Amino acid sequence: MMWTWQHVLTTVFGGLIFPLVVGLVWGKLADEYKSFGGVLAGFFIVGTIWLLNHGIGLMYEPQMNGSLPGPWSDMALTAFWGLFVADLMEGKKVDWEAILSGVLGGVLGGLLLFAIV
Amino acid sequence: MNLRRILTGMCTGAFAGFGVFTIWPSSLARWNWLGGWLAAGIIITTAWLVNHYAGAMPNRGAWVDMALSIWLAALLGGSVVLDPAKGLVRGGYGLLHGANLGGALMTIFLQLVGATLAGYLLYAARRSDV
Incomplete structure (x- = not known):
């Protein structure tokens, strides 16, 4: 339950590897194979890294033990943040329309998850 | 908007x-x-x-x-x-x-640390690409 330096190392690495692989590979797959490239990326990037981060558990989530397990912090956070930061460093501007869409999408998705069972 | x-x-x-x-x-x-x-x-x-x-x-x-x-x-x-x-x-x-959000804060923070490092590596990779 307690954090150790081992957990810190594996969680940081898990957070590093996901956006790095997405940023390096996804665009190339989509350029080469269009929509089918995204299908390949879904399985071979997200599926495979999910196995490492959450299946095996590189990302330590001690809050998931106990009587009210949660809230879950998914590796998705790292995909968003890593790609966003890379673009900001490149000098691209913050698109508030996109941020607002993403946040409202999360709120509506969360409400649906809350409401269904 | x-x-x-x-x-x-x-x-x-x-x-x-x-x-x-x-x-x-x-x-x-x-x-x-x-x-x-x-x-x-x-x-x-x-x-x-x-x-x-x-x-x-x-x-x-x-x-x-x-x-x-x-x-x-x-x-x-x-x-x-x-x-x-x-x-x-x-x-x-x-x-x-x-x-309780507090339970997830450490995970969130470390995820952001890793992702920020990845963002920098991506930025550096793209720069040396062109």
Whole structure:
């Protein structure tokens, strides 16, 4: 339950590897194979890294033990943040329309998850 | 600010967030780790086609991935499992259920540290690319 330096190392690495692989590979797959490239990326990037981060558990989530397990912090956070930061460093501007869409999408998705069972 | 574009992105972002945290745990419960791998192809792929290939989520500046909606959906609403034996049951709880954000803060912080490093490495890789 307690954090150790081992957990810190594996969680940081898990957070590093996901956006790095997405940023390096996804665009190339989509350029080469269009929509089918995204299908390949879904399985071979997200599926495979999910196995490492959450299946095996590189990302330590001690809050998931106990009587009210949660809230879950998914590796998705790292995909968003890593790609966003890379673009900001490149000098691209913050698109508030996109941020607002993403946040409202999360709120509506969360409400649906809350409401269904 | 275009309201209709934001509303479209909100709906397709919610589709990604709700889809991931229902299909993924269910697929995992049904087929174990292979189910976890397959779930990515089942829902991430479809959500990507809508949000980023067809472009329902607006993106004119620094890239905002549908992953933002996915992360936030689980943080707020938890997850739901279609269990092969027990039927539809709750997997995890979110902030909307009263789960304590403090428990996840360390994970969130370290995830952001890793992702920031990745962002820098991507930026450096692109610069040496061109």
